[in-house]
Amino acid sequence: xxxxNRERFLDQLAERLNxxxxxxxxxxxxxxxxxxxxxxxxxxDELVHILEEQCKVIHTDVIKTTSGELADSIRxxxxxxxxxxxxxxxxxxxxSSGLIDSYDDMRRDGYLVHVWEEEKGQENVTFAEKAGxxxxxxxxxxxxxGTVTLFNDRFNGRSISLLPETFIAIIPKSxxxxxxxxxARLIHEQEQKGVPVSSCVSxxxxxxxxxxxxxxxxxxxxxxxxxxxxxxxxx
Amino acid sequence: MKVSLFITCLCDTITPDVGKDTIQLLExxxxxxxxxxxxxxxxxxxxxxxYKKEASKGMKQMIQAFExxxxxxxxxxxxxxxxxxxxxxxxxxxGWRERAEMLASKTYELTQFLVDVLKVEDVKSTFKGTATxxxxxxxxxxxxxxxxxxxxxxxxEGLTLIDLPEKEDCCGFGxxxxxxxxxxxxxxxxxxxxxxxxxxxDYLIGGDMGCLMNMGGCMRRNNQEATVLHIAQVLNSQ
Amino acid sequence: xxxRIGDKPYADRIKDGIGNDFMRKAVSSAQGRxxxxxxxxxxxxxxxxxxxxxxxxxxxxxxxxLDYYLHQLSEQVEKRGGTxxxxxxxxxxxxxxxxxxxxxxxKKVVKSKSMVTEEIGLNKALEESGCEVxxxxxxxxxxxxxxxxxxxxxxxxxxxxxxxxxxxxxxxxGYTQTDDPFELAAFAREQLRExxxxxxxxxxxxxxxxAESGTATLVTNEGNARMVSTxxxxxxxxxxxxxxxxxxxxxxxxxxxxxRAAVGQKLTSYITSLTGTRLDNEVDGPEDxxxxxxxxxxxxxIGTEFQSALHCIRCAACxxxxxxxxxxxxxxxxxxxxxxxxxxxxxxxxxxxDHKELPYASTLCAACTEACPVKIPLHEHLIRHREIIVEQxxxxxxxxxxxxxxxxxxxxxxxxxxLSTKMARTxxxxxxxxxxxxxxxxxxxxxxxxxxxxxxxxxxxxxxxxERQKRRED
Numbered sequence: 001x002x003x004x005n006r007e008r009f010l011d012q013l014a015e016r017l018n019x020x021x022x023x024x025x026x027x028x029x030x031x032x033x034x035x036x037x038x039x040x041x042x043x044x045d046e047l048v049h050i051l052e053e054q055c056k057v058i059h060t061d062v063i064k065t066t067s068g069e070l071a072d073s074i075r076x077x078x079x080x081x082x083x084x085x086x087x088x089x090x091x092x093x094x095x096s097s098g099l100i101d102s103y104d105d106m107r108r109d110g111y112l113v114h115v116w117e118e119e120k121g122q123e124n125v126t127f128a129e130k131a132g133x134x135x136x137x138x139x140x141x142x143x144x145x146g147t148v149t150l151f152n153d154r155f156n157g158r159s160i161s162l163l164p165e166t167f168i169a170i171i172p173k174s175x176x177x178x179x180x181x182x183x184a185r186l187i188h189e190q191e192q193k194g195v196p197v198s199s200c201v202s203x204x205x206x207x208x209x210x211x212x213x214x215x216x217x218x219x220x221x222x223x224x225x226x227x228x229x230x231x232x233x234x235x
Numbered sequence: 236m237k238v239s240l241f242i243t244c245l246c247d248t249i250t251p252d253v254g255k256d257t258i259q260l261l262e263x264x265x266x267x268x269x270x271x272x273x274x275x276x277x278x279x280x281x282x283x284x285x286y287k288k289e290a291s292k293g294m295k296q297m298i299q300a301f302e303x304x305x306x307x308x309x310x311x312x313x314x315x316x317x318x319x320x321x322x323x324x325x326x327x328x329x330g331w332r333e334r335a336e337m338l339a340s341k342t343y344e345l346t347q348f349l350v351d352v353l354k355v356e357d358v359k360s361t362f363k364g365t366a367t368x369x370x371x372x373x374x375x376x377x378x379x380x381x382x383x384x385x386x387x388x389x390x391x392e393g394l395t396l397i398d399l400p401e402k403e404d405c406c407g408f409g410x411x412x413x414x415x416x417x418x419x420x421x422x423x424x425x426x427x428x429x430x431x432x433x434x435x436x437d438y439l440i441g442g443d444m445g446c447l448m449n450m451g452g453c454m455r456r457n458n459q460e461a462t463v464l465h466i467a468q469v470l471n472s473q
Numbered sequence: 474x475x476x477r478i479g480d481k482p483y484a485d486r487i488k489d490g491i492g493n494d495f496m497r498k499a500v501s502s503a504q505g506r507x508x509x510x511x512x513x514x515x516x517x518x519x520x521x522x523x524x525x526x527x528x529x530x531x532x533x534x535x536x537x538x539l540d541y542y543l544h545q546l547s548e549q550v551e552k553r554g555g556t557x558x559x560x561x562x563x564x565x566x567x568x569x570x571x572x573x574x575x576x577x578x579x580k581k582v583v584k585s586k587s588m589v590t591e592e593i594g595l596n597k598a599l600e601e602s603g604c605e606v607x608x609x610x611x612x613x614x615x616x617x618x619x620x621x622x623x624x625x626x627x628x629x630x631x632x633x634x635x636x637x638x639x640x641x642x643x644x645x646x647g648y649t650q651t652d653d654p655f656e657l658a659a660f661a662r663e664q665l666r667e668x669x670x671x672x673x674x675x676x677x678x679x680x681x682x683x684a685e686s687g688t689a690t691l692v693t694n695e696g697n698a699r700m701v702s703t704x705x706x707x708x709x710x711x712x713x714x715x716x717x718x719x720x721x722x723x724x725x726x727x728x729x730x731x732x733r734a735a736v737g738q739k740l741t742s743y744i745t746s747l748t749g750t751r752l753d754n755e756v757d758g759p760e761d762x763x764x765x766x767x768x769x770x771x772x773x774x775i776g777t778e779f780q781s782a783l784h785c786i787r788c789a790a791c792x793x794x795x796x797x798x799x800x801x802x803x804x805x806x807x808x809x810x811x812x813x814x815x816x817x818x819x820x821x822x823x824x825x826x827d828h829k830e831l832p833y834a835s836t837l838c839a840a841c842t843e844a845c846p847v848k849i850p851l852h853e854h855l856i857r858h859r860e861i862i863v864e865q866x867x868x869x870x871x872x873x874x875x876x877x878x879x880x881x882x883x884x885x886x887x888x889x890x891x892l893s894t895k896m897a898r899t900x901x902x903x904x905x906x907x908x909x910x911x912x913x914x915x916x917x918x919x920x921x922x923x924x925x926x927x928x929x930x931x932x933x934x935x936x937x938x939x940e941r942q943k944r945r946e947d
Contacts, residue, residue, distance in 0.1 A: 002556050003547045004569075009559035009768065013540040013714075016775040022541040028534040028719070034523040035726055054739065116756070124756050125704075129670070145739035154754040158703040162696060180740065184725035188685065191721070196553070197686045199751050200702070200758055203744035208696035211736075212612035212628055213654040214635050215503050221611060221658055222665065223696020223743065242934050248894045249927050251934035258938075270938045275883070275890040283837055285859025285869075286877040293884025300887075372838035405796045409836025414919040416834060421923030422491055422800040423836070452924035455909060 039178035054146035058206030071102035083132030091155030133166035151198035167224035172235030241309035256471035273300035312374020350383040357390035366438035490801035507793035510737020532784035549687025553749025555762040563593035579673035585698035586610035587678025624803025675701035679712035708759035734846035791841035813841035832858035897929035
């Protein structure tokens with residue numbers, strides 16, 4: 001936890017800029033703010049519609065459900081994708097949504113379900129690597145780009161949304177915002193209040209892909225090959 | 236309205252007809268056109284090659300030649316754009332910068348002058364045939380003139396315009412580029428000539444003699460049949 | 474590898490490029506798709522020019538206060554458990570990273586795509602100190618197996634076709650399937666998954682660092698950068714010193730500009746923002762994090778008329794818009810940074826000596842300037858380079874200098890100019906046939922190698938005008 005060679009480096013920059021080192025810079029005021037105009041004033045239902053349209057572009061299935069039907073919807077998605085090993089994020093939202101109980105039902109029916117827990121250490125990653133699907137709650141959902149924002153933490157390891165072939169995100173309708181602007185602003189405001197940002201913020205828009213071979217779009221490279229969003233109307 | 240013609244060195248030497256048509260066209264719309272004989276070349280060949288010092292000598296000549304003009308109008312987006320840049324080229328030369336600004340502010344490309352200053356969108360000309368139009372890069376991207384030539388051509392009676400595929404692509408002229416990087420330039424102009432051929436148009440119309448000379452030279456080498464015309468020639472056709 | 478690639482002279486590189494039919498077709502079709510994507514993405518927003526203005530203002534403000542923001546960034550990274558190393562040049566950066574690898578006793582290093590590590594030749598340095606280095610971006614992996622440099626900054630293996638890729642996989646990795654891109658990619662997934670799981674160190678580049686929180690953001694589609702920053706215990710992120718924004722609010726705008734301008738996506742599949750080490754209670758992510766901030770010639774650009782070249786966000790929109798790039802391909806530039814931005818940056822970072830032709834590899838059509846999402850006046854920078862090559866470096870030919878001195882005299886002396894309009898036709902008459910010159914002398918030689926040149930008119934315009942005036946006066 002050190003910083004090497006900084007002063008020499010920055011002194012030289014200040015010299016090139018032909019002024020003394022700056023220790024204070026006022027927040028800049030920009031002449032235009034087009035980012036605020038995108039889907040300004042859209043209702044939650046309109047944002048859901050925008051999200052659905054964008055998901056067609058990013059090869060992502062959208063399932064709409066309610067909190068009462070959520071467990072069934074997850075099972076449906078897993079069956080559609082022929083998955084029976086599931087790694088799930090844990091934490092308060094999973095506890096309060098009742099999903100943890102429904103996982104017990106799933107286990108009884110032969111599914112292998114692993115809930116991410118700090119105490120299990122590396123075992124979490126090992127399971128995720130073998131899992132057919134990983135499931136998370138979206139923290140903020142960006143309608144414009146069809147993006148799930150995850151503040152990865154001890155309940156929500158980075159591997160869950162990365163290693164399994166299928167990525168499943170539960171999207172409470174209330175988490176929808178127009179675009180990345182609102183998510184970035186929230187993080188910025190938190191930083192200003194002294195609340196440090198998560199060690200990893202993942203903005204995920206559908207499955208992984210590449211166009212590196214003759215510009216052919218290949219869906220599914222290193223990350224997930226398939227993605228499904230389950231939008232929960234009453235959360 | 237008194238207008239001075241900025242002929243450009245290429246039109247002066249190689250395609251004088253473009254100058255004649257430009258004068259007649261302007262006169263038709265009530266302009267009194269003169270031709271300051273002390274004008275030379277805008278300096279672009281030297282400026283774009285990195286010879287700023289050499290270019291600025293010619294630029295000063297141009298500034299002097301047009302000092303007494305009310306409006307300066309030229310049949311080339313690229314050369315007019317060069318004049319628009321005189322103030323920045325001469326920004327460190329006391330006295331010249333202001334004179335350069337005077338010239339830049341009163342200089343217009345022909346179609347720009349017709350549409351923006353004379354407020355003419357229909358020059359009442361007749362020209363029979365099919366044509367495709369190449370929007371030159373400097374005219375479009377740097378001078379910002381793209382609607383004026385299109386509007387004027389659309390109103391020419393008898394003329395059918397066919398859209399040129401990938402029209403915004405450079406023809407490969409680039410002044411000294413065509414000589415210095417002749418092989419690349421050759422590939423670029425060949426691609427352009429192929430696009431022109433694909434339109435099957437009778438005429439290729441453009442607003443810059445440099446580009447037209449480049450495309451025309453390639454089309455001739457290819458034995459392509461389309462005739463190359465400057466927009467002034469079409470607009471002055473009765 | 475360093476900035477310069479290969480040692481062929483410019484003329485040979487151009488000849489190779491023009492002669493490579495597959496590459497040219499691939500580039501042409503890629504440019505078409507990229508361009509359509511970019512224009513569609515811009516159109517969707519409806520106010521693209523405002524976005525560009527905002528992008529330019531953000532970059533300008535950041536560059537003007539770069540010392541402040543880099544200081545803030547390093548403080549924040551340190552606060553979050555990371556180590557920051559400011560490297561003056563490639564050798565300092567490489568030596569530091571080698572030292573980290575040595576301390577970790579690292580055998581395998583897995584990398585995600587990073588132009589700056591190409592620039593400093595990091596792979597070679599690590600290999601020399603005994604590490605196996607694996608590139609994990611699909612395109613970069615193909616190139617690494619084939620020992621070929623990148624030809625595009627976003628899709629580095631653009632010049633290769635699937636048959637060539639199949640052969641490379643077969644020869645180097647024992648691949649036995651077809652050249653179907655899906656099968657090729659699935660093979661890469663399977664092979665590289667092992668590397669991700671076994672690597673001791675993950676190395677990433679950095680699209681944008683956020684000063685306020687000490688965050689490095691990676692913009693990717695394949696997911697490899699997430700692998701690299703999730704699985705190995707040690708992560709090293711290498712960034713060019715200009716790749717920074719003040720806060721998350723600016724980050725968001727630049728990411729939006731980048732993904733739209735680069736590939737026409739609203740966002741790429743993964744925007745990954747990494748801050749320091751994993752927390753004590755977290756299971757995955759690095760326990761040791763190093764941020765290496767590289768100057769390597771960039772500070773020489775600060776404070777000069779080229780400063781806005783540092784505004785570049787590496788989207789390649791200028792490359793995708795450039796008609797010269799389309800016909801010659803990336804390798805012709807002889808630099809890991811090709812196209813218009815490469816022609817501007819390469820001489821600044823690596824000197825004029827080896828790259829003096831690059832600023833002339835442009836018609837100055839300004840398609841690059843128009844495409845740039847942060848409004849870098851690329852074609853104007855190319856003209857400035859040419860001025861420096863002429864006036865300060867004196868790297869042009871004697872004959873060109875004489876020609877241009879003659880030009881100055883001609884264009885500033887009306888009598889000389891007028892005489893030339895009279896004489897041009899006669900002077901060129903030995904080469905003229907049927908009103909055209911098909912094989913010209915001197916400077917016309919290059920021109921007429923490719924196309925005909927029109928003979929000057931019998932009567933110049935000014936002659937006609939004089940006669941007309943006389944007729945009118947009579």
